[in-house]
Amino acid sequence: xxxxxxxxxxxxxxxxxxxxxxxxxxxxxxxxxxxxxxxxxxxxxxxxxxxxxxxxxxxxxxxxxxxxxxxxxxxxxxxxxxxxxxxxxxxxxxxxxxxxxxxxxxxxxxxxxxxxxxxxxxxxxxxxxxxxxxxxxxxxxxxxxxxxxxxxxxxxxxxxxxxxxxxxxxxxxxxxxxxxxxxxxxxxxxxxxxxxxxxxxxxxxxxxxxxxxxxxxxxxxxxxxxxxxxxxxxxxxxxxxxxxxxxxxxxxxxxxxxxxxxxxxxxxxxxxxxxxxxxxxxxxxxxxxxxxxxxxxxxxxxxxxxxxxxxxxxxxxxxxxxxxxxxxxxxxxxxxxxxxxxxxxxxxxxxxxxxxxxxxxxxxxxxxxxxxxxxxxxxxxxxxxxxxxxxxxxxxxxxxxxxxxxxxxxxxxxxxxxxxxxxxxxxxxxxxxxxxxxxxxxxxxxxxxxxxxxxxxxxxxxxxxxxxxxxxxxxxxxxxxxxxxxxxxxxxxxxxxxxxxxxxxxxxxxxxxxxxxxxxxxxxxxxxxxxxxxxxxxxxxxxxxxxxxxxxxxxxxxxxxxxxxxxxxxxxxxxxxxxxxxxxxxxxxxxxxxxxxxx
Amino acid sequence: xxxxxxxxxxxxxxxxxxxxxxxxxxxxxxxxxxxxxxxxxxxxxxxxxxxxxxxxxxxxxxxxxxxxxxxxxxxxxxxxxxxxxxxxx
Numbered sequence: 001x002x003x004x005x006x007x008x009x010x011x012x013x014x015x016x017x018x019x020x021x022x023x024x025x026x027x028x029x030x031x032x033x034x035x036x037x038x039x040x041x042x043x044x045x046x047x048x049x050x051x052x053x054x055x056x057x058x059x060x061x062x063x064x065x066x067x068x069x070x071x072x073x074x075x076x077x078x079x080x081x082x083x084x085x086x087x088x089x090x091x092x093x094x095x096x097x098x099x100x101x102x103x104x105x106x107x108x109x110x111x112x113x114x115x116x117x118x119x120x121x122x123x124x125x126x127x128x129x130x131x132x133x134x135x136x137x138x139x140x141x142x143x144x145x146x147x148x149x150x151x152x153x154x155x156x157x158x159x160x161x162x163x164x165x166x167x168x169x170x171x172x173x174x175x176x177x178x179x180x181x182x183x184x185x186x187x188x189x190x191x192x193x194x195x196x197x198x199x200x201x202x203x204x205x206x207x208x209x210x211x212x213x214x215x216x217x218x219x220x221x222x223x224x225x226x227x228x229x230x231x232x233x234x235x236x237x238x239x240x241x242x243x244x245x246x247x248x249x250x251x252x253x254x255x256x257x258x259x260x261x262x263x264x265x266x267x268x269x270x271x272x273x274x275x276x277x278x279x280x281x282x283x284x285x286x287x288x289x290x291x292x293x294x295x296x297x298x299x300x301x302x303x304x305x306x307x308x309x310x311x312x313x314x315x316x317x318x319x320x321x322x323x324x325x326x327x328x329x330x331x332x333x334x335x336x337x338x339x340x341x342x343x344x345x346x347x348x349x350x351x352x353x354x355x356x357x358x359x360x361x362x363x364x365x366x367x368x369x370x371x372x373x374x375x376x377x378x379x380x381x382x383x384x385x386x387x388x389x390x391x392x393x394x395x396x397x398x399x400x401x402x403x404x405x406x407x408x409x410x411x412x413x414x415x416x417x418x419x420x421x422x423x424x425x426x427x428x429x430x431x432x433x434x435x436x437x438x439x440x441x442x443x444x445x446x447x448x449x450x451x452x453x454x455x456x457x458x459x460x461x462x463x464x465x466x467x468x469x470x471x472x473x474x475x476x477x478x479x480x481x482x483x484x485x486x487x488x489x490x491x492x493x494x495x496x497x498x499x500x501x502x503x504x505x506x507x508x509x510x511x512x513x514x515x516x517x518x519x520x521x522x523x524x525x526x527x528x529x530x531x532x533x534x535x536x537x538x539x540x541x542x543x544x545x546x547x548x549x550x551x552x553x554x555x556x557x558x559x560x561x562x563x564x565x566x567x568x569x570x571x572x573x574x575x576x577x578x579x580x581x582x583x584x585x586x587x588x589x590x591x592x593x594x595x596x597x598x599x
Numbered sequence: 600x601x602x603x604x605x606x607x608x609x610x611x612x613x614x615x616x617x618x619x620x621x622x623x624x625x626x627x628x629x630x631x632x633x634x635x636x637x638x639x640x641x642x643x644x645x646x647x648x649x650x651x652x653x654x655x656x657x658x659x660x661x662x663x664x665x666x667x668x669x670x671x672x673x674x675x676x677x678x679x680x681x682x683x684x685x686x687x688x
Contacts, residue, residue: 087621090648097649126653135655138617142649 007235007247010221012196014241015207018216019259021252022193024232024245025172026225027179034150037111047105051112054152055092058145062089065181084141085181091145096123113153120146140199144180168192173234175225184209194236196224196243210238218243261543264586268542273304277545283553285527287545288346288535290513294332297339299538304545307343309461309535310400310513311336313350313384323380329387337395344396346461346511346535348440349384349413350374351402370403375412385420392432400461404439404446410456413437438511441499442466450499454506461535462499464514471495487516488563488571493529500530509533520586521579523547528560543586550582602672604665611685614657619686624648626681632668634678645678 039047066085091097097119104115120142127139168174168190178199179187184206187195195210195217210217216238228234228245235244235255239262244251278284288309289300300308316324316332324332337345353369374381388399401413414437424431439446439453442463446453450460464487471492474480487493503510511533516522518536520543526534527548534544559578563571579587609615615623627634627645634645638660643650645664656662662682666674681687 083618083621087617087648090621090624094649095644095647123649130653130655132655132657134614134616134657135652138652141617 007244007251008227010224010227010243010245012218012221012224012241012243014217014238015219016195016210016215016217016238017262018194018214018238019236019255019262020171020173020193020216021233021235021247021255021259022171022173023169024175024228024230024234025168025192026228026230027174027176027183027187028225034113034117035111036114039105039109039111041109044106044109047112048102050153051101051105051116054112054149055098057152058092058148059089061148061182062092065185068185088141088145088181091141092149113150116146116149116153137199140178144178144182148180148182173236175228177225179206181206181209188213188215194218194238196221196228196234196236198222198224261586265539265542267585268546269303272542272545272549273302275304275545275549277548279527279548279551279553279556281552281554283527285531285548286533287541287548288343288511288533289538289541290535291336291538294336294339296538297336300340300343300541303538303541305343305538305541307396308336308340308345309511309533311345311347313348314352317350317352323383326383326387326390329384330390333387333391333397334394337391337397341395344398346398346400346438347388348400348402349388350381371401371409371413372403375409378416382416382420382423385417386424389417389420389424389431389435390429392435393430397432398436398438398459400438400440402440402463403442403466404453405443406445406449407452407456410437410439410453440513442470442514444471444495447495447499450502451505454502454508457508459509459511460499460503461511461513461533462496462531464496464512464516467495467514468492483568486568486572487522488525488566488575489568490564490566493525493560493563496529503532504530511535518544520544520547520583521575524551524556524559524578525563525575527551527553528556546586547583603667603675604663605675605679606661606663607679607682609656609658609660609662609682611688612658613688614660615651615654615662617652618688620648620651622681622686623651623678626677627674629677630666630668630670630674632666632671632674634664634666634671634674637663637665 062085100119100122101112101115104110104118105112108115110118123142124139127136127142130136168187170191171193172190173194173196174187174192175196176183176198178197179195184195188209192215194215195206197206197217197219198221199219207217207219209215216236218236218238218241221243224243232246235247235251237243237255237258244255247255276284277287286306287304288307289296289303289305290310290312291297291300291308292312292315313329316329333347336347349371350373351370353367353373368376374384388397391397401410404410417437421431436458438459438461439457440461440463441447441450441453442465444467447467454460468474468485468487472484472489474484483489500510509532510530512526512531513535517526517534518540520540523534523544524547536544559575562574566574611619613619623636624646635642636645636651636654638654638656641654643654645651654662664675664678666672
């Protein structure tokens with residue numbers, strides 16, 4: 001794949017959300033030209049007090065910044081970044097700056113600027129010689145405060161020197177190696193469109209200012225100032241932490257869509273976060289989140305989710321020499337259960353093997369995946385089941401078993417669960433009673449035998465990605481023609497319908513936790529098919545909920561009925577135009593002709 | 600035991616980094632005594648945040664706090680408490 005006709009894409013950390021298209025304004029901190037003057041004896045005292053005066057003014061500026069930043073960081077946990085301002089204030093009065101500078105003025109009759117620059121150069125070179133990068137980068141702070149002192153020295157009286165950032169053009173995206181708090185605030189007052197900062201760890205204050213004012217910001221972009229020139233067009237994506245320098249027309253259109261979607265999500269969250277996911281004709285559906293880490297839990301509530309429909313446990317197992325202990329696993333499960341309480345959390349048992357490799361799997365089990373692997377490694381599986389049972393008293397636990405092919409496997413899981421329970425009882429450990437056990441439906445044969453499986457489990461959760469892959473006989477990670485990955489294939493829709501119907505007959509919940517669940521345009525189809533729960537990445541919840549709240553189920557049913565007589569391609573086109581017509585605020589027309597490229 | 604001299608081990612994860620160095624310099628600044636912090640061969644003014652940062656004392660490093668002057672003992676006690684608490688992090 002060639003990239004020559006594409007913009008330069010750089011990946012950093014998005015620290016403030018939003019997407020903008022703007023023009024690059026590079027901010028190179030130019031060295032202030034320092035004059036060297038020998039003073040007559042009579043002026044020395046005045047020079048010393050001029051130096052002290054500049055310190056006092058710089059100190060006052062930091063105090064003012066502290067007030068604006070505290071207001072900006074109010075109610076957030078970002079107070080720690082403000083500590084940097086406190087450190088800057090101490091540095092201004094640091095004996096190693098004040099005493100040396102004063103000595104140069106008094107003993108060598110130097111002007112304050114020259115004396116200060118000698119002091120700063122010496123300090124900076126000391127920091128530059130430090131081996132530990134963690135400490136070495138503090139040299140930047142000396143640079144920041146030194147620059148500001150110089151500017152105050154250059155100005156007489158109470159005048160505040162204008163920030164060099166005051167001439168930013170409209171819509172400027174500020175590219176800098178690093179910004180001092182004063183510079184970041186000055187830039188934000190210039191209506192800067194976005195911040196792009198090369199340094200990462202020292203950019204906390206820039207992030208606070210950016211977030212509080214809703215300015216997108218990406219930090220930790222090494223080399224950004226080298227690839228971009230003043231006036232270049234640039235896309236800054238503060239959600240993904242990505243920038244595109246000199247984007248092509250295609251990229252601009254794609255990013256425009258991303259920006260619209262981001263706006264739609266924000267609007268939807270404001271509108272429906274606390275409202276139920278219910279169609280206008282009263283059909284309710286539960287929206288949940290797919291999570292990998294307990295740390296993501298706050299997003300679920302913030303975006304209006306009602307619990308976790310899929311918590312993957314693979315991350316506990318991947319990349320390690322030994323499997324995690326019962327204690328480690330218990331702690332992980334407890335933290336996610338407690339974070340989501342009182343909402344339920346569905347934890348999926350280990351899904352490794354096949355193409356998901358773990359380091360400690362022996363060669364004898366090569367090729368066995370998920371429940372097949374676990375049943376072949378009962379001891380390892382029992383550890384996980386014990387950890388799940390132990391965690392069950394800390395919230396609303398549901399256990400989901402992946403890759404189920406036959407009812408026999410569920411019976412085995414229940415037998416092992418009983419065994420795990422006995423093992424715990426022997427140690428005097430109790431657990432919650434009647435923990436629901438569900439089957440992941442992702443193998444065609446499981447869908448075909450859903451009626452039998454429904455008698456064995458408490459719920460179904462459909463994994464659409466694998467189900468699609470195995471149903472259409474396509475290889476993972478290989479580009480397949482569109483028609484093979486189109487979920488609107490009549491046969492695939494029929495398969496999904498078989499699952500929900502079997503669930504309804506047995507009176508159990510049928511959920512869906514594959515990628516399909518998070519696509520707003522498929523929400524009407526999933527409602528019509530009769531799914532009770534949709535679980536998706538947390539960010540998808542607001543838009544999916546918005547579509548559900550505005551689509552009567554009767555209308556969704558009519559749509560599904562039409563699809564029965566259409567080819568998958570016709571159905572896709574029909575669905576697209578239906579969405580554009582009914583949800584112009586959420587979807588944008590499909591852009592045809594954009595090059596297919598991957599990052 | 601000499602109340603104006605104390606050996607301390609930096610307990611917190613980030614070591615004597617910005618926040619901790621700020622706290623130490625501020626604490627030292629409350630006292631009239633001349634206070635120094637030594638790490639190995641290197642000795643700095645405890646009231647200088649720059650000096651403290653330049654010690655690059657990471658977690659587990661041993662430092663020696665010494666003070667001279669009227670309130671030397673109080674200063675060493677206060678700094679000792681601060682360090683041993685892990686800078687209240």
